[in-house]
Amino acid sequence: MENQNPVHVFATWKVKEGQVENVLQLLKTVHHESIKENGNLFYKVHQSNSDANTIILFEGYISEDAVTQHRNSHYFQDLVLGQIVPLLDNREIVLATPLNY
Numbered sequence: 001m002e003n004q005n006p007v008h009v010f011a012t013w014k015v016k017e018g019q020v021e022n023v024l025q026l027l028k029t030v031h032h033e034s035i036k037e038n039g040n041l042f043y044k045v046h047q048s049n050s051d052a053n054t055i056i057l058f059e060g061y062i063s064e065d066a067v068t069q070h071r072n073s074h075y076f077q078d079l080v081l082g083q084i085v086p087l088l089d090n091r092e093i094v095l096a097t098p099l100n101y
Contacts, residue, residue, distance in 0.1 A: 004062070004063050005063065005097050006041060006060060006061065006062055006063070006097070006098060007060075007061050007062075007063060007064050007066070007067050007095055007096070007097060008058065008059065008060050008061075008095070008096050008097070008098055009057065009058070009059040009060075009061070009067060009093065009094070009095055009096075010056070010057070010058060010093070010094045010096065011056070011057040011059070011091065011092070011093045011094075012054065012055075012056050012090075012091070012092045012093075013054070013055040013056075013057070013084075013088050013090070013091050014053060014054055014088060014089045014090035014091075015053040015054070015055060015087060015088055015089070016053075016087055016088065016089050017053065019087040020047075020052055020053050020055070022087060023055060023084055023087050023088075024045075024047075024055070026079050026083055026084050027045055027055070027084070029075065029079060030043075030075060030076070030079050030080060030084075031043050031045060033073070033075045034059070034070060037066070037069065037070060037073070038066075039061050039062045039063065039065070039066025039067075039069055039070070040059070040060070040061055040062075040066065040070065041060030041061060041062060042058075042059065042060045043057070043059045043060075044057070044058040044059070045057055046058065064095075067095065
């Protein structure tokens with residue numbers, strides 16, 4: 001059985017100049033579809049206070065398998081990889097396990 005610890009995803013996207021509204025519009029659909037996934041705990045979209053072209057996603061999944069299922073979904077492949085990534089200058093993703101203190 002796969003590790004069933006929750007996994008949080010922190011994704012920082014640096015959007016190309018002039019494309020942030022397009023990216024945010026596409027993200028509405030990605031958000032709407034992501035929160036319907038059985039393995040999704042939450043999907044939060046943030047915009048940096050100091051740079052409007054920096055978008056930070058904070059996502060929670062029940063397991064690493066659920067992250068994989070999310071990435072293999074048709075809307076992730078089409079919207080994120082197909083349409084959003086070409087509008088980005090940079091994309092950094094960190095998968096993290098929440099620690100209970």
